[in-house]
Amino acid sequence: MAADHPEWAAQQPYKAVLENDMETIKKSGMKGIGQLLMTTHAEITTEEFDTDVKKWVNTAKHPTKNVGYDKLVYQPMLELLEYLRANNFKTYIVSGGGVDFMRAFVTEIYGIPSEQIIGSRIKTAFDNNDGNPKITRIAELDFIDDKAGKPLAIQKIIGKKPVFSSGNSDGDLQMMQWTSSNKYKSFMLYVHHTDSLREWSYDRDSHNGKLDKGLDEAIAKGWTVINMAEDWKVIYPFELKRK
Amino acid sequence: MAADHPEWAAQQPYKAVLENDMETIKKSGMKGIGQLLMTTHAEITTEEFDTDVKKWVNTAKHPTKNVGYDKLVYQPMLELLEYLRANNFKTYIVSGGGVDFMRAFVTEIYGIPSEQIIGSRIKTAFDNNDGNPKITRIAELDFIDDKAGKPLAIQKIIGKKPVFSSGNSDGDLQMMQWTSSNKYKSFMLYVHHTDSLREWSYDRDSHNGKLDKGLDEAIAKGWTVINMAEDWKVIYPFELKRK
Numbered sequence: 001m002a003a004d005h006p007e008w009a010a011q012q013p014y015k016a017v018l019e020n021d022m023e024t025i026k027k028s029g030m031k032g033i034g035q036l037l038m039t040t041h042a043e044i045t046t047e048e049f050d051t052d053v054k055k056w057v058n059t060a061k062h063p064t065k066n067v068g069y070d071k072l073v074y075q076p077m078l079e080l081l082e083y084l085r086a087n088n089f090k091t092y093i094v095s096g097g098g099v100d101f102m103r104a105f106v107t108e109i110y111g112i113p114s115e116q117i118i119g120s121r122i123k124t125a126f127d128n129n130d131g132n133p134k135i136t137r138i139a140e141l142d143f144i145d146d147k148a149g150k151p152l153a154i155q156k157i158i159g160k161k162p163v164f165s166s167g168n169s170d171g172d173l174q175m176m177q178w179t180s181s182n183k184y185k186s187f188m189l190y191v192h193h194t195d196s197l198r199e200w201s202y203d204r205d206s207h208n209g210k211l212d213k214g215l216d217e218a219i220a221k222g223w224t225v226i227n228m229a230e231d232w233k234v235i236y237p238f239e240l241k242r243k
Numbered sequence: 244m245a246a247d248h249p250e251w252a253a254q255q256p257y258k259a260v261l262e263n264d265m266e267t268i269k270k271s272g273m274k275g276i277g278q279l280l281m282t283t284h285a286e287i288t289t290e291e292f293d294t295d296v297k298k299w300v301n302t303a304k305h306p307t308k309n310v311g312y313d314k315l316v317y318q319p320m321l322e323l324l325e326y327l328r329a330n331n332f333k334t335y336i337v338s339g340g341g342v343d344f345m346r347a348f349v350t351e352i353y354g355i356p357s358e359q360i361i362g363s364r365i366k367t368a369f370d371n372n373d374g375n376p377k378i379t380r381i382a383e384l385d386f387i388d389d390k391a392g393k394p395l396a397i398q399k400i401i402g403k404k405p406v407f408s409s410g411n412s413d414g415d416l417q418m419m420q421w422t423s424s425n426k427y428k429s430f431m432l433y434v435h436h437t438d439s440l441r442e443w444s445y446d447r448d449s450h451n452g453k454l455d456k457g458l459d460e461a462i463a464k465g466w467t468v469i470n471m472a473e474d475w476k477v478i479y480p481f482e483l484k485r486k
Contacts, residue, residue, distance in 0.1 A: 103402050114402030126391040133420045135398050148369040155378050157400055159346045159357030177376045
């Protein structure tokens with residue numbers, strides 16, 4: 001978008017992005033990040049946004065892993081999803097990520113259709129537009145699908161209590177608690193990022209994906225906790241092809 | 244609920260309900276109706292609400308038709324839903340009605356699972372409640388699934404544009420417009436209530452379910468309009484049993 005906004009060369013937080021200056025971006029905090037998200041994710045139609053995200057997925061590379069972001073998925077997660085569906089489970093993604101952002105590529109990767117993808121949302125507006133109707137994304141938050149928001153979204157959109165849920169941060173804890181209260185047998189699964197070599201290692205002190213209260217409750221209640229370093233022979237699907 | 248609220252005997256709009264005084268209820272307008280809805284539909288858990296609605300469906304009778312409300316469904320609509328599903332359509336209800344209200348009985352009647360029921364919502368709150376988590380309904384509107392709200396909800400929750408939509412009021416018009424803009428072939432179907440003998444007859448001047456702009460646009464664009472009096476041999480399923 002920078003070509004249409006020459007003023008960004010001198011204006012934060014845009015300047016920092018254009019200069020790949022991660023320190024300044026981090027210092028801009030939630031306010032700066034929010035401004036970047038709204039600028040890049042709003043004031044366009046849902047169709048235009050979908051096209052933009054698909055283009056990004058097909059071109060962007062992870063700065064240190066040097067592969068596309070769609071390659072950085074977990075092989076054990078793909079196998080689990082397939083196993084659940086083979087046993088007549090209906091699989092959903094319930095993520096803090098933006099729902100329309102995920103929909104642009106998640107179906108192809110995880111085999112989960114758009115109506116089974118639940119996420120955070122900004123507001124939208126409908127305009128009949130003289131017979132060429134469009135839905136436009138508005139630069140205002142509608143719903144944050146995190147923490148208590150997850151069981152609330154599950155109740156709003158699905159209307160059933162899960163029998164199985166899996167997550168990797170404190171943002172998933174309330175969804176786990178809701179799942180564990182199912183009158184049927186239920187399964188709660190936490191992924192603990194412990195592999196600093198093949199992936200990343202973080203938990204209680206991390207600013208992103210903090211896993212602290214969730215880990216305590218999982219241990220106290222005997223929920224299953226995956227130790228990535230020890231339990232996963234393979235992390236990324238591309239490791240399989242190298243063998 | 245009146246047994247726990249003796250003060251309602253002297254307090255509107257509750258007094259009017261207890262005395263079955265429809266004129267006073269109508270005069271209380273949207274404010275009064277809203278107050279009644281919030282009082283009866285909020286400050287309880289989603290499970291309690293589900294139990295309450297099921298009890299109501301199993302006991303309440305329509306004042307003039309003298310049958311349960313769950314009997315006042317359309318036989319041609321049931322047949323259409325079955326026909327669509329037999330041809331691999333995924334069928335949804337997208338209604339102005341409350342989503343959790345509908346979920347208590349709609350699945351059994353229409354064969355539509357809870358996750359394919361979209362409706363209006365009040366706000367909710369999650370409480371882990373010392374390990375017995377509950378979701379409580381809050382007396383505040385969250386989303387009205389009517390007019391422009393319908394295509395917006397379809398995009399938010401389903402994330403795909405319909406190829407078929409049907410409705411009976413101006414509240415469905417934007418959903419029809421959105422459907423008609425599908426790049427694939429699409430089908431827009433309006434039900435026109437023209438049968439004052441077997442059902443009801445109303446359209447442009449009705450306070451409930453007004454069909455005015457929608458009828459004009461359907462005629463102008465060649466959408467299918469069902470004339471209930473002329474086109475439907477049978478309206479209610481119970482007519483079939485009488486034959």
